[in-house]
Amino acid sequence: MRIAAEEAYGEQSLVEYLLADPSFYASLALVVFFGLLMYMGVFKTIAKTLDDRAEGIKNELEDAKRLREEAAEMLASYQRKQREAEAEAEAIIAQAKSEAKMLKDESRKELTERLERRTAMAEQRIAQAEAQAAAEVKAAAAELAAAAAEEILQSKLKKTDLNKIVDADIKAVADRLN
Numbered sequence: 001m002r003i004a005a006e007e008a009y010g011e012q013s014l015v016e017y018l019l020a021d022p023s024f025y026a027s028l029a030l031v032v033f034f035g036l037l038m039y040m041g042v043f044k045t046i047a048k049t050l051d052d053r054a055e056g057i058k059n060e061l062e063d064a065k066r067l068r069e070e071a072a073e074m075l076a077s078y079q080r081k082q083r084e085a086e087a088e089a090e091a092i093i094a095q096a097k098s099e100a101k102m103l104k105d106e107s108r109k110e111l112t113e114r115l116e117r118r119t120a121m122a123e124q125r126i127a128q129a130e131a132q133a134a135a136e137v138k139a140a141a142a143e144l145a146a147a148a149a150e151e152i153l154q155s156k157l158k159k160t161d162l163n164k165i166v167d168a169d170i171k172a173v174a175d176r177l178n
Contacts, residue, residue: 134177141173 018024037043148165 137173137176140176141169144169144172 145166148169151165
């Protein structure tokens with residue numbers, strides 16, 4: 001630098017050169033300014049502000065992490081509850097199907113029993129009607145036989161005629177029964 005200063009200003013000394021150079025004063029003012037800032041604690045204040053800001057960001061990140069973990073736990077809880085609700089719904093549906101099948105089977109059984117009872121009652125009525133009809137036919141046959149016997153006795157028919165009448169009456173009774 002000295003060589004450059006000698007070339008620029010000739011025989012002047014370095015101090016004279018620096019005192020004549022405006023950039024020297026600007027540099028000196030800058031150093032003094034930063035010295036005053038340091039003395040007044042501005043850098044500490046700036047550092048404290050930056051540290052506080054960094055601490056605030058760190059706290060926000062921790063809160064965000066905590067909230068994300070809580071959200072993940074809540075999501076897992078809701079998913080578990082949803083699976084439980086679906087399983088419960090499936091169980092209710094299965095139970096309803098089972099109960100419906102059981103009611104259907106019971107209704108079918110009850111209907112079958114009712115039909116069997118009605119069929120038995122109808123068969124019993126038919127049997128009673130048949131028995132009554134047979135009794136009526138027998139009574140009519142007995143009356144007819146008595147009437148025929150009376151006629152035979154009254155007319156004093158021959159035995160061969162009597163056999164013909166009895167055979168005819170028996171045939172008539174047999175035809176009525178069938």
